[in-house]
């Protein structure tokens with residue numbers, strides 16, 4: 001699933017979004033304490049605007065966006081976890 005997701009590099013890891021799972025509720029955008037996310041201009045397959053990362057440097061990797069998403073369309077991975085995965089794949 002991660003392969004299909006959009007990925008943005010942030011200071012402590014990555015933020016992932018699965019556009020076509022998103023139902024455009026805007027919770028992740030609204031509740032992000034650092035205003036990292038915004039509604040993307042393009043529509044997804046369901047006709048909603050998914051979130052996109054507009055200020056990656058501001059991301060505190062708090063995981064709030066992941067917590068409030070009702071559809072598991074957005075999530076974060078800390079740098080260590082990303083490195084672990086790469087190691088496992090090698």
Ligand code: SF4
Pocket residue numbers: 015031032033034035036037058059060061062063064065066076
């Ligand atoms: S992890 Fe926290 S700071 Fe980063 S995008 Fe999600 S809610 Fe915003």
Ligand code: SF4
Pocket residue numbers: 021022023024025026027028029050051068069070071072073074
């Ligand atoms: S919280 Fe989830 S479903 Fe709602 S806009 Fe964000 S990614 Fe989409």
